[in-house]
Structure formats: C-alpha cells, structure tokens
Amino acid sequence: MSRALRTRTDWEQEERERLAPWAVRSADSRGRIVPEPEHPYRTVFQRDRDRIVHARAFRRLEYKTQVFVHHEGDHYRNRLTHTLEGAQIARTIARALRLNEDLAEAVTLAHDLGHTPFGHAGERVLDELLRGAGGFDHNRQTLRVVDWLEQRAPGVRGLNLSFETREGILKHGCRWEHPVPVPELGAQPSLEAQVADRSDEIAYVNHDLDDGLRSGLLSLAQLEEVPLWREVHAEVRARLPATRRSASDHETPVLRRQTIVALINRLVTDLVESSARRLEAAALPDVGALRRHAPLDPPGSERGERLFGYERALEKALRELKDFLGRNLYHHPHVVATTRAAEQVLAELWRAVRADPGKLPESVRARFAEDGEERAIADYLAGMTDRFALAEHRRLVEPDGPVG
Numbered sequence: 001m002s003r004a005l006r007t008r009t010d011w012e013q014e015e016r017e018r019l020a021p022w023a024v025r026s027a028d029s030r031g032r033i034v035p036e037p038e039h040p041y042r043t044v045f046q047r048d049r050d051r052i053v054h055a056r057a058f059r060r061l062e063y064k065t066q067v068f069v070h071h072e073g074d075h076y077r078n079r080l081t082h083t084l085e086g087a088q089i090a091r092t093i094a095r096a097l098r099l100n101e102d103l104a105e106a107v108t109l110a111h112d113l114g115h116t117p118f119g120h121a122g123e124r125v126l127d128e129l130l131r132g133a134g135g136f137d138h139n140r141q142t143l144r145v146v147d148w149l150e151q152r153a154p155g156v157r158g159l160n161l162s163f164e165t166r167e168g169i170l171k172h173g174c175r176w177e178h179p180v181p182v183p184e185l186g187a188q189p190s191l192e193a194q195v196a197d198r199s200d201e202i203a204y205v206n207h208d209l210d211d212g213l214r215s216g217l218l219s220l221a222q223l224e225e226v227p228l229w230r231e232v233h234a235e236v237r238a239r240l241p242a243t244r245r246s247a248s249d250h251e252t253p254v255l256r257r258q259t260i261v262a263l264i265n266r267l268v269t270d271l272v273e274s275s276a277r278r279l280e281a282a283a284l285p286d287v288g289a290l291r292r293h294a295p296l297d298p299p300g301s302e303r304g305e306r307l308f309g310y311e312r313a314l315e316k317a318l319r320e321l322k323d324f325l326g327r328n329l330y331h332h333p334h335v336v337a338t339t340r341a342a343e344q345v346l347a348e349l350w351r352a353v354r355a356d357p358g359k360l361p362e363s364v365r366a367r368f369a370e371d372g373e374e375r376a377i378a379d380y381l382a383g384m385t386d387r388f389a390l391a392e393h394r395r396l397v398e399p400d401g402p403v404g
C-alpha cells in the first residue's frame with residue numbers, strides 16, 4: 001500500500017478488516033444495471049453517493065417542502081436539509097455498528113429524490129389521479145428517478161447505481177411496473193438500508209418537533225403529554241446551568257435545542273446498543289445470512305425484536321411521540337390548510353396539461369410514446385419544486401389571476 005495514496009483496492013481491503021461480518025462490502029457488490037469499469041480510488045458505494053449528490057433531482061430537494069412551505073421562513077427544514085440531517089445520523093449509526101457507512105449514506109441521500117412538491121399532499125394527489133394507471137408512491141418514484149429519469153451518460157438511462165443502493169431505495173418491495181429489473185429482496189434488506197430508514201425517521205421526528213415548536217404550532221405545554229419528551233426535557237432542564245434555566249425568551253431556544261440534541265442522542269444510542277447486542281448474539285457469518293434471516297416479528301407488529309431496532313420500551317415511546325406529531329403538527333389547521341391548497345395546485349396543473357398537452361415542454365411530450373402520457377406527466381409534476389409548481393400554476397391555470 002502506498003503511504004500517500006489510498007486506492008480503491010486498499011479501501012476494499014480495509015473494509016474486509018474493519019467492517020462486521022454482516023456488513024455489506026463494496027468489493028462484493030452485485031454490480032450496476034449496466035456494467036462499468038471500476039474507479040481507481042473510489043469504491044462502488046462512494047461513487048453511488050457522489051452521483052446522487054450531483055443529480056439534478058438532489059438539487060431540487062432544496063425547494064421541496066418537508067412540513068413548512070419555503071416562503072414561511074428561511075430557518076425551517078426543507079427536503080434537502082432533512083436529507084443532510086438524516087445522512088449525518090446514518091453515518092454515525094453505521095460507523096458505530098461497523099457497517100458500511102458509504103452505503104448507508106448513499107441510500108439516505110437518495111431516499112427522498114422521488115418526493116413530489118408540497119410533501120405528502122402532492123403524493124396523495126398524484127396517487128389519486130393515477131389510480132387507473134398504477135398509482136403513485138414516493139419510494140417507487142425515487143427508484144424511477146435514479147434508474148430512469150436522471151441522465152448523465154450517453155446511452156445509459158439513470159444514474160446506473162449499484163444493486164445495494166437500489167435495494168435500499170426500494171425498501172419494501174415492488175408491486176408495480178418499473179422500466180428496468182428491480183432488485184430482488186431477501187427476507188430483509190441489508191442493515192445499511194435499515195440504518196437509512198431509521199435515520200430518516202430520527203431526523204424527521206426531531207426536526208419536525210424543533211420546527212413545530214419554533215413556529216408556535218406546537219407548545220412545550222402540549223408536549224408534556226408525551227412521556228419520552230417529558231423525561232428528556234426534564235433531564236436537560238436539570239443539567240443546564242441555573243442561568244440558562246430562567247424562562248426568559250432568549251433562553252428558551254437553547255433549552256429546546258438541547259432537548260432535541262438529547263432526544264436524537266437517546267434514540268441513536270439505544271438503536272446502536274440494542275442492535276449491537278442482538279447482532280452479537282445472532283453471530284451471522286456474512287451478509288448473505290443476514291439477508292436470509294427472517295425478522296422475528298411479522299410485518300406491522302412492533303419492531304423491537306428485529307436484529308436492527310430499539311429496545312421495546314423505546315420503540316413504544318417513539319411511536320407515542322410520532323402519534324403526537326401526527327395529531328398536533330401534521331393535522332394542525334395551518335398545515336392542513338396549506339396541504340389543501342397544495343393539492344388543488346397539483347390537481348389543477350394535471351387537468352390543465354392533460355386537457356392540452358401542447359402546454360407541456362417538448363421533452364415531456366417526447367416521452368409519451370415510451371412511458372405513456374399519464375406516467376410522463378406524473379414524472380414531470382413530481383419532479384417540480386414547490387415554487388416551480390406555483391409558477392406553472394400561475395402561468396397555465398390562472399394567467400389572469402392575481403400575481404403573488
């Protein structure tokens with residue numbers, strides 16, 4: 001090994017020595033849809049991660065809603081900052097568990113590429129409109145973005161990612177038509193894919209709490225009904241210096257942030273330690289055994305007994321917190337009103353371009369023959385950022401309406 005340069009084969013050797021037996025090794029990748037020569041110093045998953053970051057769909061995440069639409073304030077999370085927070089958590093968990101952090105990071109960075117404008121509101125509308133043509137789902141759309149819609153190399157559709165990254169994006173299997181063969185899933189996906197899934201959850205639960213409190217849609221008093229929050233909040237209050245404990249306005253944000261920090265830490269620590277214990281006990285010989293290893297619990301039940309997961313008590317506490325967010329934030333009248341407006345914008349855009357496809361860019365119409373008119377339009381609408389959708393709505397639906 002050169003002392004000044006780490007080549008791909010050096011990396012692959014390091015992975016063999018450093019990663020747990022049940023981790024995915026880049027040298028063992030099942031490869032890309034279209035085979036390509038390897039890179040001199042980047043592993044297959046490092047290249048996947050880089051392709052995702054350089055993708056057009058990745059840049060659009062900045063102007064796609066997480067919960068708060070972009071014009072509500074510059075400090076709220078959007079889908080890009082959500083993705084970055086998730087990727088950071090994924091790297092921490094993957095490293096602590098001796099898993100492949102490049103793969104976990106790649107999957108997390110890609111996981112929301114298929115999201116519509118206006119968050120889940122957009123997804124619901126497109127699913128409804130496409131009912132007769134296979135429906136719409138953001139995980140499916142993410143795989144479609146990386147496998148089909150992005151264009152980077154001549155003669156190859158999509159980003160041509162590895163099997164393992166695509167498996168992580170696919171998540172729960174596929175009941176729909178897809179333009180290229182979908183990765184076949186075993187009894188469970190790689191642990192790196194599961195890390196990405198849980199990191200997404202840890203990121204959104206915590207930043208939605210943070211943004212919810214900052215916006216005033218949620219209050220600290222309301223959150224006292226959630227046992228996990230109550231406990232962590234009390235711990236943080238007790239350990240903050242007395243000067244920080246006074247409830248003067250400028251100190252409340254510090255307490256809020258410290259509680260979020262402690263909550264993320266609590267979740268990540270429990271996830272890492274509980275999973276390490278179970279993985280140690282299972283002592284699987286390799287990643288193949290992991291993929292074949294059926295989770296102990298049936299789908300839909302508590303996930304506390306899976307090899308990768310929280311202790312049962314924390315799993316339950318997290319579910320209570322998510323239920324709270326569902327009732328009080330995602331169904332808050334302000335969020336519901338924004339959601340309704342967003343649904344209307346997308347539905348009206350759909351009707352306008354279906355009635356007159358001449359209003360669509362030539363590049364979209366050119367895909368009708370291969371992808372079908374409805375799917376090509378859905379791809380176009382799903383790819384829009386919030387602000388582009390609003391601008392197109394003004395142009396196509398309300399050309400004489402008030403500018404705003």
Ligand code: MG
Nearest residue numbers: 082111112200
């Ligand atoms: Mg997400």
